[in-house]
Amino acid sequence: MAPSQRSQRPPRTQYATTNARIVEAAGQGNLEHFIAVVDQHLPAMNLVNLATAVHRLAKVAAACGQPASASGLPRHAVVCKLQEELQARLEGATHREAHAQSLSNVAWGLATLHLAPEGLWRLIATLSVRSAANFKPFELAMLMWAFAKVSCDCKVPVAVVKPVFEAFACHVAGATERFSFRSLATISWAFATARQHDARLFVVLAAGMRASVAEANPQELANSAWAFATAKVHDPGLFTRLADAAHPRLDQFKAQEVSNILWAFASNKFFHKEFYLRVAATVGRMEGLRFQHLTTVICAFAGMCPRQPMARSAILGVLPRLAARLDEASARPQEVCVALLSVAKFFNRGDAAKRVPAEVGAFFAGAVAWLSVRAGGLSVQSLCNIVCAQAMVCAPGGEGLLRVAQGEVSERLHDLxxxxxxxxxxxxxxxxxxxxxxxxxxxxxxxxxxxxxxxxxxxxxxxxxxxxxxxxxxxxxxxxxxxxxxxxxxxxxxxxxxxxxxxxxxxxxxxxxxGSADCRTTSGARFEQPSWCVGDTAQAFMLLGQPDFSPAPVRSDIDGQTVAAPCHNQAGGVACAPIGEGYAVFHVVGAFCDMSGRPLVPPAPLAPSSSPPASGPPTPALAAGAAGKCKPDGQWRCSVKNSFIHVEPFEDASTVDSDGDSSTATPRRALSAPGSCAASPRGPRGLRA
Incomplete structure (x- = not known):
C-alpha cells in the first residue's frame, strides 16, 4: 500500500468491522471464500486485522485437510500479497502497535502455513525480543512453537531464531509459576526441536511441570518426555510423574505418542515397571502403529527389559506386524537394521542348541529379501548391524544377511x-x-x-x-x-x-x-603371529579394542533383581594408563569370553570356538604396544550393549545382568528420534554394531 493511502486510515470502528468479517468468513469453513474475503479487505487492514487473517487462514486450511506444504497455498497470489502487507506494516510498526498477541498470532499462522520469508521472520524476532515482557504465557508458548517449527521445517537461519530463544529463556525461567503444563510442555518441545538446549532452563521447567502434570493430556505427556530426552536432561522425578500419569490412560494415546514416550524413557535409561507392563499388554492391539513405531517398541523393550517375560511378549507380539510392514513406504533400511540388532540382542542366549522363536526367524528371513535389493544404500553402520545380528542368534533363513554384507564389502573394498x-x-x-x-x-x-x-x-x-x-x-x-x-x-x-x-x-x-614400505598383498607374507589369551583371532578383535569398565554405584531394583549399571572409566584416572586423559585404556585381557554375554570364569575356561587357536606367540613390541602392561587375569565378559560390543569385569551374576543391557545403564547412544533416523552420536570406544 502506498504511503499516501496509509495516511488516510479508516476509523477504528472500521478495523473492528473488518476483523469481525474475517472471523465470520473463517467460521464458514470454505477456504476459497475466506481467501476472497481477505483479498477484498486487504487494502484497509491494520496490523491486528492482518494478524487475524493469517491466523484464521492457517486454521481454515488445516480444517479443510489441505496441508500448506502439499498445496499451492504458499504461492497463492492473495497469500503472497498478505505477506508483503505484513512485512510493510511490521517495518513501520511502533512498540505500541506491535502487540504481543498480534506477533504470536502472525508467527503461529506463518509457521502452520509453512511460510518462511526470512525478512518477515527477522522482523517478528526483533519486535518479539523487544516486547518479551508483554507476552502472556500462552502467547509466548505459541511464539516459541512457531520459531521452532520454521527453524526445523523451513530452515529459517539460526541467526534469526537463536536471539528469540535466548531472550525468552530468561523470561520463562523467572516466572514458571504463571505457566500451565501445556505452555511449559510446548516451550520445552520448542527448545528441544530448535536445538537450543539450555540445561538450566530445562531444570526450571521440570520443577514447574512436576507440580502440574495431572492436568496434562496424552500429547503433552509424550511431547514433554521427548523434549527432555532430546535435550539430554535426565530428571527422574519428572519422568516418574509422566509415567504415573500415562500408564492408566494408555488407551487414549495415539501410536506416535506411545512411540515418543517409549523412545524418551529408553534414551534416558528410565524404567517404570507399571508403564512398561501396560505398554506390553496393549501394544499388540494398538491401531495405527507404523514401521517406525514398531521399531521403537522393539528397541525400547530389548534395551530396557532384558530377559523379562513382558518384553518377550511385547517383542514377539509386534514382530509379525513389523515383518508385514517391510514393504511400507515409510520403512527405511537403517530402521530395519536397527530392529534386527535389537531383536538379536534380546534373544541372544549363547546357547547354540536353543532355537530362536519362529517369529524371529520369519522376520530375519523377510529382512534378507527386503535388504537384498537395497544393499547398495546401506551405510557401514547398517552393514555392521546386520552382521552382528545374525552372528548373535544364527536365525534360520538369516544367513542371507551375511551374504548381503559380504557382497557390499566386496564391492566397496577399495573405496572404504x-x-x-x-x-x-x-x-x-x-x-x-x-x-x-x-x-x-x-x-x-x-x-x-x-x-x-x-x-x-x-x-x-x-x-x-x-x-x-x-x-x-x-x-x-x-x-x-x-x-x-x-x-x-x-x-x-x-x-x-x-x-x-x-x-x-x-x-x-x-x-x-x-617408498620402501612393503605394500604387497598379505597372501604368502610371513610374519610372526601374535598370541592373544583367548581362543581364536576373532576374540582378539573384541577384547583388544575395548575400554575398561567397572560396575557403577547407581543401582535400580527391577522385578526383584538388583542391576548395576556399567560406567566408562577414562584413562586419566587409571595409574597404568599408557596415554593421556580422555582416552580409554586398552588391555590384552587374559580371559576367555564368548559372544553370548555369559561370563566364563577361570580356571576352567570353555573354548569359544571348536577350531584350534590360529595365532602364535606375540612379538615383544606388539605386546608392549598393545597394552603397556597387561592387566592381571580376572573374570571378564563380552556383551553387546546399545549396539556396542563391550568387555567388562564380571563381579556377580546377581548384580550384573548377563545380557549386558542393564536397565540403568549409562546411555552410550540414543535411539533414533521420533520422526527421524538421524545418525547417532559417537559413543565410547568399541564396535558400533
Missing part, C-alpha cells in the same frame, strides 16, 4: 575409508566359522587392506581410524600394521579359498607414497 573398515572387520570376526566359513575371507581381505593403508595414510585418516580402534594403544604404525598382517595371514591359513571377497590389492598411490 580406514575408519569404516575397522568396525566391519570386528563385526565379521563375531561370525562363528563353522556356521559361516566365508567370514574368515572377509576378515582377511579387510585386514590386508588396513595393513596396506596404515603406513601411508595421512595423519587425519589415521586419527579417524584411531577413533574406533585400538590405534592409540600402539607404539607405532609398524606395530599396528604387523597386527593387521598377522590377522590376514592367520585367516588365510585357516581358509585360504573360502571367501568370495577378492584379495585386497594396493592402489598405485599407496605404493608410490610408501
Amino acid at each position: 575409508e580406514s575408519a569404516a573398515m575397522w568396525p566391519l572387520l570386528r563385526a565379521f570376526s563375531m561370525c562363528a566359522e563353522p556356521e559361516w566359513p566365508d567370514a574368515g575371507g572377509v576378515v582377511q581381505a579387510l585386514a590386508g587392506r588396513l595393513a596396506e593403508r596404515v603406513l601411508v595414510c595421512s595423519d587425519r585418516e589415521l586419527q579417524a581410524l584411531a577413533a574406533d580402534s585400538p590405534m592409540d594403544a600402539w607404539s607405532s604404525r609398524e606395530d599396528l600394521r604387523e597386527f593387521f598382517l598377522s590377522v590376514a595371514v592367520s585367516k588365510g591359513a585357516e581358509s585360504p579359498e573360502s571367501s568370495d571377497v577378492p584379495q585386497a590389492q594396493p592402489h598405485a598411490s599407496y605404493g608410490a607414497e610408501a
Whole structure:
C-alpha cells in the first residue's frame, strides 16, 4: 500500500468491522471464500486485522485437510500479497502497535502455513525480543512453537531464531509459576526441536511441570518426555510423574505418542515397571502403529527389559506386524537394521542348541529379501548391524544377511575409508566359522587392506581410524600394521579359498607414497603371529579394542533383581594408563569370553570356538604396544550393549545382568528420534554394531 493511502486510515470502528468479517468468513469453513474475503479487505487492514487473517487462514486450511506444504497455498497470489502487507506494516510498526498477541498470532499462522520469508521472520524476532515482557504465557508458548517449527521445517537461519530463544529463556525461567503444563510442555518441545538446549532452563521447567502434570493430556505427556530426552536432561522425578500419569490412560494415546514416550524413557535409561507392563499388554492391539513405531517398541523393550517375560511378549507380539510392514513406504533400511540388532540382542542366549522363536526367524528371513535389493544404500553402520545380528542368534533363513554384507564389502573394498573398515572387520570376526566359513575371507581381505593403508595414510585418516580402534594403544604404525598382517595371514591359513571377497590389492598411490614400505598383498607374507589369551583371532578383535569398565554405584531394583549399571572409566584416572586423559585404556585381557554375554570364569575356561587357536606367540613390541602392561587375569565378559560390543569385569551374576543391557545403564547412544533416523552420536570406544 502506498504511503499516501496509509495516511488516510479508516476509523477504528472500521478495523473492528473488518476483523469481525474475517472471523465470520473463517467460521464458514470454505477456504476459497475466506481467501476472497481477505483479498477484498486487504487494502484497509491494520496490523491486528492482518494478524487475524493469517491466523484464521492457517486454521481454515488445516480444517479443510489441505496441508500448506502439499498445496499451492504458499504461492497463492492473495497469500503472497498478505505477506508483503505484513512485512510493510511490521517495518513501520511502533512498540505500541506491535502487540504481543498480534506477533504470536502472525508467527503461529506463518509457521502452520509453512511460510518462511526470512525478512518477515527477522522482523517478528526483533519486535518479539523487544516486547518479551508483554507476552502472556500462552502467547509466548505459541511464539516459541512457531520459531521452532520454521527453524526445523523451513530452515529459517539460526541467526534469526537463536536471539528469540535466548531472550525468552530468561523470561520463562523467572516466572514458571504463571505457566500451565501445556505452555511449559510446548516451550520445552520448542527448545528441544530448535536445538537450543539450555540445561538450566530445562531444570526450571521440570520443577514447574512436576507440580502440574495431572492436568496434562496424552500429547503433552509424550511431547514433554521427548523434549527432555532430546535435550539430554535426565530428571527422574519428572519422568516418574509422566509415567504415573500415562500408564492408566494408555488407551487414549495415539501410536506416535506411545512411540515418543517409549523412545524418551529408553534414551534416558528410565524404567517404570507399571508403564512398561501396560505398554506390553496393549501394544499388540494398538491401531495405527507404523514401521517406525514398531521399531521403537522393539528397541525400547530389548534395551530396557532384558530377559523379562513382558518384553518377550511385547517383542514377539509386534514382530509379525513389523515383518508385514517391510514393504511400507515409510520403512527405511537403517530402521530395519536397527530392529534386527535389537531383536538379536534380546534373544541372544549363547546357547547354540536353543532355537530362536519362529517369529524371529520369519522376520530375519523377510529382512534378507527386503535388504537384498537395497544393499547398495546401506551405510557401514547398517552393514555392521546386520552382521552382528545374525552372528548373535544364527536365525534360520538369516544367513542371507551375511551374504548381503559380504557382497557390499566386496564391492566397496577399495573405496572404504580406514575408519569404516575397522568396525566391519570386528563385526565379521563375531561370525562363528563353522556356521559361516566365508567370514574368515572377509576378515582377511579387510585386514590386508588396513595393513596396506596404515603406513601411508595421512595423519587425519589415521586419527579417524584411531577413533574406533585400538590405534592409540600402539607404539607405532609398524606395530599396528604387523597386527593387521598377522590377522590376514592367520585367516588365510585357516581358509585360504573360502571367501568370495577378492584379495585386497594396493592402489598405485599407496605404493608410490610408501617408498620402501612393503605394500604387497598379505597372501604368502610371513610374519610372526601374535598370541592373544583367548581362543581364536576373532576374540582378539573384541577384547583388544575395548575400554575398561567397572560396575557403577547407581543401582535400580527391577522385578526383584538388583542391576548395576556399567560406567566408562577414562584413562586419566587409571595409574597404568599408557596415554593421556580422555582416552580409554586398552588391555590384552587374559580371559576367555564368548559372544553370548555369559561370563566364563577361570580356571576352567570353555573354548569359544571348536577350531584350534590360529595365532602364535606375540612379538615383544606388539605386546608392549598393545597394552603397556597387561592387566592381571580376572573374570571378564563380552556383551553387546546399545549396539556396542563391550568387555567388562564380571563381579556377580546377581548384580550384573548377563545380557549386558542393564536397565540403568549409562546411555552410550540414543535411539533414533521420533520422526527421524538421524545418525547417532559417537559413543565410547568399541564396535558400533
